[in-house]
Every structure is written in structure tokens, then in C-alpha cells.
Amino acid sequence: MILDSSIFKAYDIRGIVDKTLTESVARSVGQALGTLGAAKGVKKFIVGRDGRHSGPKLAAALAEGLQAAGMDVIDTGVVATPMVYFATHHFATGSGVMVTGSHNPPEYNGLKMMVAGETLSGEAIQGLRHMIEDGAMVSGRGKFEKSDVREQYLQRIVGDVKLARKMKVAIDCGNGSPGAIAPELFTRLGCEVEALYCEVDGDFPNHHPDPAKPENLVDLIEALKKGDSEIGLAFDGDGDRLGVVTKRGSIIYPDRQLMLFAADVLSRNPGGEVIFDVKSTRNLFDWIRKHGGKPTLWKTGHSLIKAKLKETGAPLAGEMSGHVFFKDRWYGFDDGLYAGARLLEILSKVADPTQTLESLPDSLSTPELHVNVPEGANHKLIAKMQASAKFPGATDIVTLDGLRVHYADGFGLIRASNTTPVLVMRFEADSEEALARIRGEFDRVLAEFNPTSAKPH
Incomplete structure (x- = not known):
């Protein structure tokens, strides 16, 4: 089978529906995953999907492919990505696939994949491509069943997270699949919930479901200013990332959220390691040491962070993009809904959540800046x-x-x-002058190694 190799990304498979990502491709990927699973002793896969219009047909084709490799399939329907990860633990399969385009535009969709307890990335994903191209796949006849894990997932979180007092929270799901469960979760935790855009709609009619971009938090900030909610939580299109906004409208970026989580987790895990990616604030080093932990800087990418978490046994990890990984009391996978619950557990113990969040160490910093380069040139330039x-x-x-x-x-x-x-750039400093100086150094190096490069945007 001839495939568009561009859909096989570093952390997932992702493409434009009916163009680069078709039902035929999804079916072949399913059979390749089943072949990989069979080699690792796997007998059953979980399948879930987000709220995109293309989800039902791609999930069905994927399941057909898995079954064609002899795998039994449990279909969990429309869920947040962490609910598929949860189901792999609940059903003890260690293997699952989420059909999701995450925060990409509506015409995109993709697959996040886990086999025998490992999230696939890099070479493993390329290995699936080679397997399909070579036709080197096993065949069999697996069974298919549907199972709703919503109640088990809710009970697991509500049984673990305890708020010290009732809170009023505003949540914005951007019409992504977390909208089907987030209002119920936070209500059961003891919150009064002000729900924004929690109707699942694959057209994303209100704003893009990406809380990493400030423009997507405008409506949540406005709701907090007008209403009496104490804090705002925003989720991305498939629920594995968390955005946080204070009552005063300040955005608490994920690397600062991680400080609060680290202080809490380290109080129960003295000397524990806390992993964060290279895009994160340098303030984390001193903060983690001050709270008795060991700071570890690591590569960006949710699959790479998960692998490092497993290797080190660290109780906590986080990425600037909003993925937070709790091994303390949880399973070690990235779950924006669970992270939101853990945040409220901490903030329910204080009288003024805004004061607690806004007093976390901060520095002047830029958002993520991008420099477009020709396809394939970015890694060569960095080398x-x-x-x-x-x-x-x-x-x-x-x-x-x-x-x-x-x-x-x-x-x-x-x-x-x-x-x-693209080349990704980010800067942080103690003053505007220092920020400008450091940016100037990188502009100089960029011009030296890539004279035709456009300005970062």
C-alpha cells in the first residue's frame, strides 16, 4: 500500500481526512498495530474517538484493522483521550488507540497509540509505516464490543480527589470531547460549574480548542470578570491538556501550574524527581529544590516525557504545552481533567485562589515563537x-x-x-533589557546559520 509519509509524525499519526488520512489508511494502521500487539502478547485494544465528524468512520475502520490482525476491540465511543488511557488500565490491556485531531482544525484527524503499556513515538511509528508498505502483517479474527467507561473514570477521580470546600469554577471545553464529561466531573467533586462551550461539536463554532493560545481564553476571562466563579479551567480538543485563568484574568501557564503541583506532590514524596521540558521556565529548578525535590530537564513531547517518567519512577512531570503527568495517586499519563481536579484540591485549601496562583514565581518571557523553514531543514539546522x-x-x-x-x-x-x-524559539529573562539581549544573540546565530530565514512569529 502506498502511504503519504507526512502523516506519520513524531508522537502520533495525523493528516487531512479523505486526503492523507483515509479509512483505508486507518484500517491498515489498525492491522499494523494489531501485528505489533501480537508480537508483544497483547490480545485486546481499547478504541475511542473525539467529537470530530470524521471520527465514527475512522474509528470503525481502525477497529476492523485491529480485528483483522486477531485483536479483540473494546470501543468506548466519544471520550477524552485520557479516558482511553484510563480504559487501558481498567481493562488491563495496556493497549489503546484514540482517534483525535487534538487541537488541529476540523478537517484534520489522527491517532494516538499505546501498545503493551508504551505510548508509540518516533521510530515505533515509522515502524508501523514500513510494516504497512511491506505488507508484513498478521491476520486473524478478533471480536468487537462496546463499553462505556465514563462512570468508572468519574468514580476513580472522585474517589481520589477531595476538595476542602465547595468552589465555583468556569470551564471552557471549546466544543471538544471533554465537554461530554467535564461539567459532571467537577459537579461531582463539589463545584458549582459555569460551563462554556461544553456541547461537543466537531466544527468548533466558538473558538479553537487550544488553551495554549491566549486568544482562545478570551471568553473564559470575560466569564470570570462578569460572574462569580473563582477560577477558570480550559481544555483542549481531546482533554489531555489544561489551561488555567485567574479571577483577575491572568493566564497561569503550565510551567507555573507545575510549581503548585510539585509543591503538593513533593510534600508526600520527599526527594522525588520532577521532570519538565526544555521550553519550561528556569524558575522550576530553584522551586523544586526548595520543596525538597530533584529537578530534571527533558525533551519536549508527551511520548518522550512518559517514557522518561517510566524510566526514572518520578512522581510528576509536565510540559509547557499543558500536558501534566501524575504518577502520584494516578497512572502517569497526561490528563487535563485530572490535572484540573488536582489543582482545585490544592486551591480549595486557600481563601484566595487568585492570590495563590499569581504569587507563584514568574519572569518576563515570550510565547513560543516559530521560524518557518523548508520541509526537513529544521533538524539539520539545529544539528x-x-x-x-x-x-x-x-x-x-x-x-x-x-x-x-x-x-x-x-x-x-x-x-x-x-x-x-519550523524552528521553535522561546526566551525568558529578569528584565526587558536582558530579554532583548538574549533574543539578539539568537537572532545573530539564526542569521549566521540560516541567512534566508524569516522573522520569528
Whole structure:
């Protein structure tokens, strides 16, 4: 079978429905996953989907492919991605596929995949492509059943998370699949819920379901200003990421959220390791040490963070993009709904959640900046920079994932995106002057190694 190789990304499979990602492709991927599962002793896969219009046909084709490889399939219907991860534990399969386009536009869809307890990434995803192209797949006749895990998922969280007092919260689901469960979850936890855009609609008529972008939080900020909710929570299109807004309208970015989670988790896990990605604030190093933990900087990417979490046994990890991974009291997968519940558990113990959140250490920083480059050029450019770029005055240069250059008064980052042909940049500093100076250093290096590059945007 001839495939469009561009859909096989670093952390998932993703493409435009009926163009690069068809039912035929989904069926073949299902059979390849079943073949991989069979080699690892797997007999059963969980399948779920988000609220996109293309979800039913792609999920059905995927299930057919899995069954054609001899795998039994449990279809959980329309769910948030973490509910598929939860179902792999609940049914003890360790294997599942979520059909989701996450925060991509409506014409996209994709597959997030887990086999025998491991989230597929990188070479494993390319391995599926080769398997399909070579036709090297097993065949069999698996069974199919439907099962709703909603109640078990709700009971598991409500049984674990206890609020010290009732709270009023505003939640914005951006018409993504978390809308089908989030209002009920937070009501059961003891909250009065003000629900925004919780009707699941694959056209996303109100705003894009991506809380990482400030423009998608405008309606939530407005609701907090007008109403009497204490805090705002926003979820992405498939519910594995969390956005947080205070009563005063401040956005608490995920690396600062992680500080609050780290202080809580380390109170029960003294000396524990807390993992965060290269895009995150440098304030996490001192904060985690101050609370008795060990800070670990790691590569960006939810699959890579999960693998590191498993390897180290760390009780907590987080990414600047909004993925938070609790091993403390939870399973170690990224779950925006559970992270929101854990946040409310902490904030229910204080009189003023806004004050608690806004007093977390902060620095001047830029959002994620992107530099477009030709397809395939980003990783080559970064490799050249790592080999010979000079940063006078730097206190430390980390080449774990791109170049993260530390100075006494801030840091700069440039790395290759694993999902699109761009260079990703981010800067943080103690003053505007320092921020401008560090950005200037990176602009100089960028011009030296890629003279035709456009300005970051």
C-alpha cells in the first residue's frame, strides 16, 4: 500500500481526512498495530474517538484493522483521550488507540497509540509505516464490543480527589470531547460549574480548542470578570491538556501550574524527581529544590516525557504545552481533567485562589515563537548550530533538545519542532533589557546559520 509519509509524525499519526488520512489508511494502521500487539502478547485494544465528524468512520475502520490482525476491540465511543488511557488500565490491556485531531482544525484527524503499556513515538511509528508498505502483517479474527467507561473514570477521580470546600469554577471545553464529561466531573467533586462551550461539536463554532493560545481564553476571562466563579479551567480538543485563568484574568501557564503541583506532590514524596521540558521556565529548578525535590530537564513531547517518567519512577512531570503527568495517586499519563481536579484540591485549601496562583514565581518571557523553514531543514539546522554556534557569556548550554542557552539573567531556546517544518524559539529573562539581549544573540546565530530565514512569529 502506498502511504503519504507526512502523516506519520513524531508522537502520533495525523493528516487531512479523505486526503492523507483515509479509512483505508486507518484500517491498515489498525492491522499494523494489531501485528505489533501480537508480537508483544497483547490480545485486546481499547478504541475511542473525539467529537470530530470524521471520527465514527475512522474509528470503525481502525477497529476492523485491529480485528483483522486477531485483536479483540473494546470501543468506548466519544471520550477524552485520557479516558482511553484510563480504559487501558481498567481493562488491563495496556493497549489503546484514540482517534483525535487534538487541537488541529476540523478537517484534520489522527491517532494516538499505546501498545503493551508504551505510548508509540518516533521510530515505533515509522515502524508501523514500513510494516504497512511491506505488507508484513498478521491476520486473524478478533471480536468487537462496546463499553462505556465514563462512570468508572468519574468514580476513580472522585474517589481520589477531595476538595476542602465547595468552589465555583468556569470551564471552557471549546466544543471538544471533554465537554461530554467535564461539567459532571467537577459537579461531582463539589463545584458549582459555569460551563462554556461544553456541547461537543466537531466544527468548533466558538473558538479553537487550544488553551495554549491566549486568544482562545478570551471568553473564559470575560466569564470570570462578569460572574462569580473563582477560577477558570480550559481544555483542549481531546482533554489531555489544561489551561488555567485567574479571577483577575491572568493566564497561569503550565510551567507555573507545575510549581503548585510539585509543591503538593513533593510534600508526600520527599526527594522525588520532577521532570519538565526544555521550553519550561528556569524558575522550576530553584522551586523544586526548595520543596525538597530533584529537578530534571527533558525533551519536549508527551511520548518522550512518559517514557522518561517510566524510566526514572518520578512522581510528576509536565510540559509547557499543558500536558501534566501524575504518577502520584494516578497512572502517569497526561490528563487535563485530572490535572484540573488536582489543582482545585490544592486551591480549595486557600481563601484566595487568585492570590495563590499569581504569587507563584514568574519572569518576563515570550510565547513560543516559530521560524518557518523548508520541509526537513529544521533538524539539520539545529544539528549544525549544536556543533558550532557560539554564545559568549552563557553560563550553560544544554543540547538535549535543540539549544537551551542559560545566562545569569535568563535563557533562550531554539529547537526543531517534531511535528511541523519550523524552528521553535522561546526566551525568558529578569528584565526587558536582558530579554532583548538574549533574543539578539539568537537572532545573530539564526542569521549566521540560516541567512534566508524569516522573522520569528
